[in-house]
Amino acid sequence: MQHAPLVLDIAGTALTDDDRRRLSHPLVGGLILFARNWRDRAQLAALCADAKALRPDLLICVDHEGGRVQRFRSDGFTHLPPMRALGALWLQADEKQPGEGAMRAMAAATACGYVLGAELRACGVDFSFTPVLDLDHGGSGVIGDRAFARDPRVVAVLARCLAQGLLQAGMGNCGKHFPGHGFVRADSHTDMPVDRRSLSAILADDGQPYRWLDGVLTAVMPAHVVYPKVDARPAGFSPRWLQEILRGKLGFEGAVFSDDLSMAGARMLDGQALSFTEATLAALGAGCDLALLCNQSLGDGAALDELIDGLAQAQIEGRWQPSEASELRRLALLPRAPALPWDALMTQPAYMQALWRLP
Template sequence: MISTLDRDVAGLFCVGFHGKTPSPEVLELVRRGVYGVVLFGRNVDGAEQVAELVHALKAAAGRPLLVSIDQEGGRVARLREPQGFTEVPPMRALGDAGDAALAREVGALLGRELRAVGIDQDYAPVVDVDTNPANPVIGDRAFSRDPAAVARLGVALAEGLQSAGVAACAKHFPGHGDTSQDSHKDLPRLPHPLARLEEVELAPFRALARAGVASVMTAHVVFEALDPRRPATLSPEVMRLLRERVGFQACAISDDLEMKAVAEHFPLEEAAPGAVAAGVDALLVCHTAGVQHRAIDLVRAAVEGGRIPRARLAEARARVERLLAFAGPAPDPRGVLARLRTREHLAVATRIPRLATGHDPTHV
C-alpha cells in the first residue's frame, strides 16, 4: 500500500516513458502518484494516436493528470505536420516580425492544437536572451538578443497559450542564452555578476511573472556569482532570486534531472532532494523508470530524515496543485483531425516569417 507521504512526494514528479501506448512502467508511476507525464517524439505517431495515448493515461490516473510536451516551434516541436499538426517556425522568426499580437495568436494556435489532443502544458516560451552567437542549444529558439523584445513577445506567446487553457512554462531560469555549452551534454558555467543578470537575463522572467505565467523551468547552468558550485536547479541562492527579485510565486519545474549537466556531476542522492530543498517545486525525470522511482524514494527519505522540511514539501505540493488546475479531461480521439491544421491556424502560420530550421536532435 502506498503511504500518504510517498504519494505526496511522488506528486512532485513529472515522468517520461518509451512507447506509443502507456507502458507498464509509466502506469505504475501514475498509480504511485506522479502529477504528470511528459511526451516526446518517441511517443508520437499521429494526432489520433496521441489523443488515444493521452486518453489512456488520464483514464488510468482517475484523477487530474497533467500531460506536457515541448512544442516551441521550429526545431523543438514534438508534434509536426506529418502527424497532422500545424507547424510554426522557431521563435526567432516571431522575434524578427516583432509583432506581439501575432505572437499571441501563435500561442493560442499552439494551445488549441495541444488542447485538442488533451495536452495540458507546453514547455514554452523560451525566454532566454540570445546574446551568444556560439550557443549550441538556444540560438533560433530565442526570440531575440534584446531583453525587452524577449519579454514583450514571451508574455504575448504565454498569454496566447493560457487563453487556450494550456499552461505556459518560461524557460530556462535564470537564463541559458549566453552559454557556449549544451546542458544536455555538459554543465555550462556563466561568470556574469548580478548587475548583468538584472539588466539582461532576468528582465523577461520578471515580465512573465507579472503576466501570470503558470510555471518556470530552471536551467542546469552554474551562475558563479550566485552559487559557484551548484547549477540553478540545485541552488537555494538562485531560487531565492526567482522568488524575491523576480517575484515569481507559481510552480518552478526542474529541467530533466537525467540530463548530463546534472547526472554526470551530481549523484541522484544530491540532485533530487537538493532541487526540492533549494526551492524547486516539481521535478522532471524523463527517461528511465528505475531512476524515476529512485528519485521519489530519495526525496521521501530526505523528508523523513528532516533534510527537506515538511513545510517545504507542503509549499511545493500547493504550487503543483495550482498547476494541476490546467489538467483537462481525457480527450475524445474522434474528430480530433478536424480541430488541427484548420484554415484559421494555417492563415496564422503563413504570416510568420520563415527561417531555415532543422529537427531538434536532443530528445526523442
Template sequence: MTSRALILGCAGKTLSAEETAFFRDVRPWGFILFKRNIGTPDEVRALTASLRATIGRDDAPILIDQEGGRVQRMGPPHWPAYPAGGRFRRLDGAATAMARLGARLMAHDLSEVGINVDCAPVLDVPEPGAHDIIGDRAYATTPSQVAEIGRAVAEGLMAGGVLPVMKHIPGHGRAACDSHHGLPVVEASLESLAAQDFGPFRTLADLPMAMSAHVVFTQIDPDRPATQSRTVIADVIRGAIGFDGLLMTDDLSMHALTGPFRARAEAAFAAGIDVALHCNGDADEMRAVAEGTPALEGDALRRAEAALARLDHGRDGFDLQLARAQFAAALAQAA
C-alpha cells in the same frame, strides 16, 4: 491521495504493465511527452488518457516541449510545422500578434490530444558568442522584445486552455555549452545578469509555471547550478525576479547534473524547487528520482493548485481555419 512532487516521462506510445504499476504506486503530479511518445492523434489521445488513469486524476498536467522550429515534438504529417521563436521578430509590427496566434494554434493542437501544459515561452536573451542551444529559439535579442513576444506566446497558450512554462529561469542565453551535454558556467556580473538575463522573467513573473536553468552563475553561487542552488532560487528567482509560481527543474537526466539520480532530486528540493522533472522514461532512473522526491505539499502544493486553477481562465472562441490562414499568410509575407 497525495501526489508526489514529480513529473515523469514514459518509454513509448503506450504504457507497459510495469510503467502502469509504477505510476500507480508513485503517483507523480504529472507527465511529459517526447517524440518517442507521439503517434497518430488517436494514439496520443489514448496515451494521455492512460497516463491520467494510472493516478486517477483527470486534471493531471501532461507536458510537452512545443516551441516550434527545432523544438517541436508534434509535427507533420499529423500537425503543422511551426516556425522557430526567432522568426517572429522579422514580422515587424505583427510580431506579437502572430506569436500569440501561433501559440493559440499550438494550444488547439495540444488540447485536442489531452496535453494541457506547454514548456514555452523561451525567455532566454541570447548573448553573442554563446552556444547555439538557444539560438533561433530566442524571440529577440533584447530583454524588452523577448518579454513582449514571450507574453504574447503565454497569452495564446492560455487562451487555448494550455498552461505556459517560462524557461529557463533565471536565464540560459549566455551559456557556452549545451546543458544536455555539459554544465554551463556563466561568469557575468550580477549587474549584467539583472539588466539582461533576469529582465524577461521579472516582467512575466505572474505566469503560473517556470523551468529552472542547469547553469552555474559564479557571481551568485560558484558551486551549484541554479536548479540546485538555494541562493539562486531564494535570492534571484523568488527574490529579485519575484516569481511565486510553480518552479520545476529542467530534466534531471541531463548531463549538466552529476551524481546518483536520487541525490540530484534531493539537492533540487533542498534548494527550494517545487517539482522535479525526469524525462527519458528510463525505469531505474525514474525509480531513483522518485525515492528522492517528497510529497507535493505546503507552498509547492499551493503553487501547483494555483497553476491548475488557471487552465481554463480566459479560454476564447476560435475559428481554426481562419486562424491557420491568417498565420500562414503573415509568415509567407515575411518570407
C-alpha cells in the same frame, strides 16, 4: 495534501504495466512526452486519455516550442516557426508604416501560442514548456534560434503575446531557462556551462524578461548553469537563485520545474557526481516544486523505480518534506476548461485566423 513532485517519461506509444504502476505512485505528478511517444493524433489522444483515466490530476507535459523543438510534426499538427522568426519579423522595417513589423510580430506570437496550445490540448496534452526567455547572444548552439531576440524588451513583449495565445487556448506557460542560458556556449545536456558575469549584469540583461513578465508566467524552469559570482551551485540547485532572487527579489509565485535531472549539467554538485535521487532532493530543497527526470524509461526503467523509492525513503527518514504550496502550484497548471476537439478546432474561426497570422 500529498505533494507529487516527480515528472517522468514513458518509453513507447502506449502505457505498459510498469508505466501504470509508476504514474499511479503518489509521488508522481506529471508525465512528459517525447517524439518517441508519437505515432499519430489518434494514438496520442488515446495515450493521454489512458493516463488521465489512471490519474485525473496527472499533468501531461511536452517540450513543444516550435522550430527544432517540436515533438509532434505530422498528422495535422502545424509546423510552428522557431521563435527567432518572430524576432526577425519585429525588426522588419516599413517606411510607410513605422512599427508595422513589431505589431505583426506581436500578432504572430499570439497566434503561435494559440495554435500550439489548442492543438496540444485537442489531443489531451495539458502543458508545454515554453516560452524560451533566453537572450540570443549569438554563441549558444543549444539556444540559438529558439530565442526570440537579443533585446530583452523584445523577448519580454513577444513572450507575453505567446503566453496570451496559450492562455486563450486554456494552457499555462513556462519561462526558461532562468536566469538565462543564452550567454554561455556550453550545452548543459553534456557539460556544465559557467557564466562569470555579476548578479547585477545578469539581472540588468538576461534576467529582465522575468521581472517584466511578473504576473504573466505560470511556471519557470531554471538553467543548469553555474553563475559563480552569485552561487557556486547551478541555478536549479541554488536556494539563492530560486528563493532569494526569483521568489524574493522578482516576486515570482508560480511553479518552478527543475530542468531534466538526467542532463550532465544536473549531475554534478559541489564537485561531486549525484545519483538521480540526490539530484532530485537537491533541486526540491533549493526551491523547485517539481523535478523532471527524462529518458530513463528506456530499457527496464530501473532508474525511475530507484528515484521513486529513493524519494519515498527520504520522506520516511525526514530528509525531504512534502510541500502543500508546491502541490497547489502543480495543480494550478492543469487546464480549467474542456479542450475543443480536433475536428471542431479545425473550423473554429479563432483558430483559422491564428493560422493566417503565423509567419
